[in-house]
Amino acid sequence: MTDIQAQIDVLPGLDPGAQLLEVNDLHVEFRTRDGVSHAVNGANFRLEPGETLAILGESGCGKSVTAQAIMGILDSPPGYVTRGEVKYRGVDLLQLKEAERRKVRANRIAMIFQDALSALNPVFSVGFQLAELFRKHRGMSRQDAKKRSIELLDQVRIPAARERIGDYPHQFSGGMRQRVMIAMALALDPEILIADEPTTALDVTVQAQIMGLLAELQRERDMGLILITHDMGVVADVADRISVMYAGKVVEEAPVYDIYARPAHPYTKALLSSIPRLDMKGQQLSVIKGLPPALNAIPAGCAFHPRCAYARDQCRQDPPPPAYDVALGRTARCHFWREVIGDE
């Protein structure tokens, strides 16, 4: 176990005191027969240990692609990272060779996916899939690996873990499968966990179980969590900070209390007023007119301008709005953020 651990620590340039994760100006494009789709156009964010960062956005905004680029599991071709850096403790992961990157994956940065049934291998038992991690990454014996796997399943509260270790993914319910996947992601004690819509396919009561489990495991391990979701309710419950993405850009970044109380970007503001609330009746749902742009034809200037109530000539022209500093640790890509937030 320790020699492999040691190998990771000699990652060139690794600085334990540096920022846990820093994504700067990340660009990802998909080169297809129908032209180039710009899925991510300059994503920026940083993550601290123990912190939960939510990346919020609708389908096609580039949130999942960002996660895949950080993990290095982008389908390439057609996907390419064309610019930017992903720094883990000072090391730019995008510059690493594949063999080195593999040591980071699961060891340092792990990921859980939306659909556990398709993320798990249907022809191997969950015990085998879990044990594989320990055997390949930690060089454990079959027996030790099995023992550790049972412990892990216990930790994610799978009842009768010892008996269920030989079961196949289809024999578990949706919530249980998601627990197996969490166990798998946490097996090697990563410092960062990326959860891509972890509860979207689950019922609300199961969602509450899974989010509670994630929060508890995160606290125990002081892990940084990136939660990718479109659900503004889940975000309000668990996140510390939020990055709102639209058309491949982080349009607003802010601490969770500020963003819900006083959104600074028109898109965030419109999203918040378009969701019905459980604890209120009779509110008028405001509508964001139109559709998100196609990623191979993103409008000039601010990508949101065709749907925006605040849009003026300046918004329709390049250069697109920079990330204005709204407050300490808070940015918004809108020329008129003062007006949106209600300062003027």
Next chain:
Amino acid sequence: MSDVVLETKGLVKHFPITQGIVFKTRVGAVRAVDGVDLQLRRGETLGVVGESGCGKSTLAKLLVGLEKPTAGSVQVRNEDMVRLRGGALRRARRHIQMVLQDPYTSLNPRMTVGDIIGEPFEIHPEVTPRKGREKAVQDLLDTVGLDPGHINRYPHQFSGGQRQRIGIARALALKPEIIVCDEPVSALDVSIQAQVINLLESLQDEFGLSYIFIAHDLSVVRHIADRVAVMYLGKVVETGNDEQIYEQPTHPYTQALLSAVPVPDPRLRGRRDQIVLEGDVPSPANPPSGCRFRTRCWKAEDICAEEEPLLQIRESSAHPSACHFARPRDVLHAS
């Protein structure tokens, strides 16, 4: 009451489980819907909520006659849809239409939008004579907020929200009184969701429609529904108006369900009453005896296993609740 447009009594649907390949023998049944009584009044929206597997989609299919019930009746405008046959059934079906969940699979990709929306007229020619059909389809497109000029386009040329509008236009074609919406917005993004919800509301005002609105998203249901029925394992466990269900829920399952729904307001974090249920929903092929929720319920006592609680008004519940120990509890607001 005369203004009841739809009523079900003791509606049951069991799907047989069979064994053997040549000689199939029945070894059990999945009790998808197991005795549901509902009433829908004119111009009203009845929300049906529950988790996956609780039977709400089977209920929708029973209501529009896509499945034949094992027992019970579905009365639409005082006619029992289950008993009707042939032409009478076809005529009665006109009055109850359906909007399906997934706008990507519920529209035939090889038919133009005009053909999709106009197809109901082929089956019910009395509604619109052949000559006026194109005009009728264009009017429908206009009603749901689509460009009437797009009548010859195919479904793939539309976005998800637009496709759902096509599905709604198809349901409206026969001027029905009742529309059963089975998860009509759950496949859509939030910003599009609001558009479709607003459309459904304005259509209701315009045409005096009655909706059965089936959804798993309790926030959406609260927004649109006048009354709500909560389902668990094939049975309705609690019904009431919006205020009663959301502010004063008395059934433990409703309380747990509501407390699990995240509210988009970080100030409420940790200040709401959180009930986290243990375990999963039992199999509907082998539901627990007595109260079906008792295996996950924190209030369960011996009586819950022995005696099935009826859906009725109780001493401590002003609206029908199927729990021996029904008691109101506020789980939405900060305590």
